[in-house]
Amino acid sequence: MHDIRAIRENPAAFDAALARRGLAPLSPEVLGLDEARRTKILAAETAQAAQNAASKAVGAAKAAGNDEEFQRLRALVAEQKAEVARLTEEAAAEDTRLRDLLLTIPNLPLPEVPKGPDETANVEIRRWGTPRTFAFKPLEHFDIPGVKPGMDFATAAKLSGARFVVLRGAVIRVHRALAQFMLDTHITDHGLTETWTPVLVKEEAMYGTNQLPKFAEDSYRTTNGWWLIPTSEVTLTNTVAGEILEESQLPVRMTAHTQCFRSEAGSAGKDTSGMLRQHQFEKVEMVSITTPETSLAEHERMTRCAEAILEKLGLPYRTIVLCTGDMGFGAQKTHDLEVWLPGQNTYREISSVSVCGDFQARRMNARYRPAGGKPEFVHTLNGSGLAVGRCLIAVLENGQQADGSVDLPTALHPYLGGKTRIGADGALV
Numbered sequence: 500m501h502d503i504r505a506i507r508e509n510p511a512a513f514d515a516a517l518a519r520r521g522l523a524p525l526s527p528e529v530l531g532l533d534e535a536r537r538t539k540i541l542a543a544e545t546a547q548a549a550q551n552a553a554s555k556a557v558g559a560a561k562a563a564g565n566d567e568e569f570q571r572l573r574a575l576v577a578e579q580k581a582e583v584a585r586l587t588e589e590a591a592a593e594d595t596r597l598r599d600l601l602l603t604i605p606n607l608p609l610p611e612v613p614k615g616p617d618e619t620a621n622v623e624i625r626r627w628g629t630p631r632t633f634a635f636k637p638l639e640h641f642d643i644p645g646v647k648p649g650m651d652f653a654t655a656a657k658l659s660g661a662r663f664v665v666l667r668g669a670v671i672r673v674h675r676a677l678a679q680f681m682l683d684t685h686i687t688d689h690g691l692t693e694t695w696t697p698v699l700v701k702e703e704a705m706y707g708t709n710q711l712p713k714f715a716e717d718s719y720r721t722t723n724g725w726w727l728i729p730t731s732e733v734t735l736t737n738t739v740a741g742e743i744l745e746e747s748q749l750p751v752r753m754t755a756h757t758q759c760f761r762s763e764a765g766s767a768g769k770d771t772s773g774m775l776r777q778h779q780f781e782k783v784e785m786v787s788i789t790t791p792e793t794s795l796a797e798h799e800r801m802t803r804c805a806e807a808i809l810e811k812l813g814l815p816y817r818t819i820v821l822c823t824g825d826m827g828f829g830a831q832k833t834h835d836l837e838v839w840l841p842g843q844n845t846y847r848e849i850s851s852v853s854v855c856g857d858f859q860a861r862r863m864n865a866r867y868r869p870a871g872g873k874p875e876f877v878h879t880l881n882g883s884g885l886a887v888g889r890c891l892i893a894v895l896e897n898g899q900q901a902d903g904s905v906d907l908p909t910a911l912h913p914y915l916g917g918k919t920r921i922g923a924d925g926a927l928v
Contacts, residue, residue, distance in 0.1 A: 500601050500602060500862045501513075501601050501858075503533055503601070506526055506529055506533075513525075513607070517607070519608055519612075519614050520823045520824065525604060532593065532597040532600060535593045536590060536593035539586060539590035540590045540594075542590075543583060546579060546582050547583050550576060550583055553572055553575050553576045554576050557573050557576055602711075602713075605828045606828065606831055606855060608826060608832065609831045609832045612820065612832050613820065613823070615822030615823060616822075617825055618822075618825045620822035621819045621821050621825055621835070622819060622820050622822070623817055623818070623819045625817070625818050627806065627815065627816055628809075628810075628813070628815030630815050630841065631841065631897060635901045637899060638896075638899060639772070639840075640773055640842060640895045641772065641773040641774070643896070643899050643905060644902075644904075644925075645899075645923045646921065648670075648924070649667045649668045649669050649670030649925055650665075650667075650670055651664065662763065662771075662778045663777060663778060663779060664774055669921045670895075672927060673891060673921070674887060676914035677890050677891055677911065678756050678781060679914055680911060681756070681808055681884060681885060681887070684807065685754040685783065685884055688807065689804045690752060691752045692752060693754055694738075694754065695755060696731055696734035696735060696738075696755055696757065697728075697734060698727055698731075698757055698758050698759075699725040699728075700728055700734060701726075704740070705733060707736065707737045707740050708733045708736050708829065708862075708881075709828055709859060710726075710729060710733065713828060716762065719762055727760035728759060728760065730883075731755040731757040731759070731784040731786075732784055734755070735881075736786050736863070736879050739751065739788055740865055741864050741865070742866070743867065744865075744868070744877065746790065746867055746868060746869050746870055749789055749793075749877070750787050750788060750789040750790075750793065751789075752785070753785070753786045754784065754786075754884060756783045756887075757781065757784070760778060761778060761780075763778060773892070774889075774891070774892055775889065775892065777888060780886065781886075781887040781888060782883055783883070783885060784881065784882070785801055785881065786879070787881075789878050789880065790867065790869075791875070791876075794878035795832075795854060797878075798832065798834070798854040801852050801882045801884075804882075805836055805852055806818065806836060808885050809885070812890070812893075812911070813908050813910075814838050814839065814893050814894070814897055815838070815839040815897075816838045817836075818834055820833070821833040821834075829853070829858055829859060830855055831854050831855060832853065835848050835851050836848070836850040836851075836885075838889070840892065840893060840897075841896050841899075847889070848889075849885050849886055849893065850882060850883035850885050850886065851882060851883060853880065853882065855879045855880065856878050856879075857877070857878055857879075858879075859879045861876055865879070894911075895921075898920075902923050904921060904922050905920060907919055907921065
């Protein structure tokens, strides 16, 4: 959420930053609501002061034995009390209107973020690895003979409908090995603290990490008001909601492996084949809570943590910085990692790492106390480290062989009891 004082002090800069996202100026509407709110608050405070003064006069009249004045003033106090209640209610309503508007306005992009309308303006900043040259036409993951026995979309459709999968045998073992490998790497090599969190959260948690109100259709809600998390960014980040941390506690670096749920509203017709876009999937998430001065360096660090996973698995990838028109609602700046998928002959997103500044912290009221200073809002960051299902796709497609088997990355062998490949018959060997 945005700092209303910053908008008051420099509305032109606020509108200019929104314009880089392709949005019309919003400062006139925001400041109009802010002025109405402040006017109501001032009126309520003035009425309260008048009521307090009259209340004192009531006591003085009673002490002086002036019954006529006492009765007049008591009636006046009753009227003023009702007026104060009315004005206070109106001020609260104006405050709610302003907050509701601010909750729908996306974060402001950092100056270095490239301007552009959509993904065509994203900028590649580096590549790692060379895509393998195949002596045969590489298949997509779901068509590889050794994978087919362990990847069952028909049964999943019978159970749950489209965009679900049942994994079995060697395929699910590789999927589980990938998640364990990611966690171990982030914990041991990168110093992240493993955290286990619920996948059902209260509404305020979804507001805190800006999934609500704008993206309600993209998430699932239970009949009793809980929300299924779209990623553990929601739970990990909200662990500091309402807290005041000491500066010495920062940075907080967490990782979690969870089930994730997305309705994929608005994605009809996109990536309908295979596991690329599912309603239920798994991710190993990274979240950092930092001071404002260190958040950009932390963004680079988190990006490297995600890149390291792909490098250890030997998967070619590229890192891009998203332009203003492709960047997520809560982000100031985002790096996407795109892994090479030979079955599609293209790079596809496997991780997004974003720095959010104090945007989420203001929504959650998450602060820290600098040494010798007053509490300030923390900065929050989140990123995939990685999306497990998409990583499975990349491992299967990049490791496929002409006979329908799949050679598996060396980094996974210890997690598979020394097994090194999926045979053409679907068995782990």
